[in-house]
Amino acid sequence: MVAIPDPQLRDYSLTGRDTIRAKETGLANAEWYHTEVPRKVMKELMKRRDGPAIRDTLIWFALLGGSAWGGIAFWGTWWAVPFWFVYGVMYGSVCDSRWHECGHGTAFRTQWMNDVIYHIASFMVVRNPVSWRWSHARHHTDTIIVGRDPEIACMRPPRLFRLLMSYAGVLDMIDSIRTLLRNAAGRLSAGEKDYIPESEWGKAILAARVHVAIYAMTAAAAAGMFAGGMGWASTIPLLLIGGPRIYGCWHMLMTGLIQHCGLAENVIDHRLNSRTVYMNPISRWIYWNMNYHVEHHMFPMVPYHALPKLHEVVKHDMPPANPSIWDAYREAIPAVLRQARDPGYSFRKPLPPTAQPYKEVPTRG
């Protein structure tokens, strides 16, 4: 007897039933909808500059250094808490947006600067700098296409407990460390082998080994301090390296989860599966303007500092942006809860009369 798969159930692996389906229906590698932007305007928006990212990186390093100093200097008093709070966010959340923008190579005009910050941020966010370059390229080719996109955060039916727990950072950290150890042991998963070209496998393994070595040294320093009778102070190396990815990642998750959750799967128009959300200036600095997420997916060549301008240029063709993070959650949470009962459901935003209709069906070339 042949088992007929439940159409409500999805196979998010990159080598399974939905992968075949995405290829057969033309959803994989499809031609996506783009808002028309005159070439002259787009060229201006795509222009690369070093200035904004150098300024932001200097502020970032100063905040990292200053908060680490305060956390250590005031150790044992309540004064240390706000310093560790700031350090946690600077390490465990800011790293994600720096990883992302420098991975695209758009943050700085000078490429070596993108590469240096990319490697530092990859380490902080516990992502393999080689594999994630390729996984993120796939996320852009096949955004939220089931069986193709390796970066779908909200799978259906949603695992609500896991989503909730992700705010604590522990589960994600456990997964990331597991992947790191597996890569360091010389093993790549079937999914990783699917999206990373074979010529890069060795580099991915080497990068994982370097990361594991740094974590091992950090753990050894903590153990040494403990053995030396330093008590609670021996946790300082762990609070400085690795730990912030758990206690400081909440902002990364708060902003990251609203990028796509509750919206459509298997469509070829980023206006249907991504969310643009207006945010306060501090969150926008931490997140490097990735709150303009529809715009980023449609035009990944536009650097973070030009995204607000791009938003103004294309907003006539976009569904209205969510006015706040809170509003985005008010939209996403009920949609995700409904997906627990009805995995086929997604929240669909109405378009303004000035917009082109949604593009939903792949056109075969």
Place this chain on the structure above:
Amino acid sequence: MAEWVDVCALDELDPEDVMRFDHGGRVYAVYRSENGTPYATDGLCTHEHVCLADGLVLGEEIECPKHNGRFNIRTGAALRAPVSVPLATYPARISAGRIEILI
């Protein structure tokens, strides 16, 4: 047998810019570098066949609009992941105020 084919008037393509050129069922990308020198390559990215003419010319490099992979427009060399296969290049020249490529 390759021949020089007319692409456009020189002033139709700004320095440090790229345009798409379709000829004989193939897509080419025709560029002018920062100093105005013309270059030509295959028009589709070797990664996922996206049209490079929607990309950005930075000095002597073209950045692909899809995943920010980069090629040298003079040599076709793949410079930045996720591109790893080089682009084919074609000779280009300015003749009587027009850009021509040898294809």
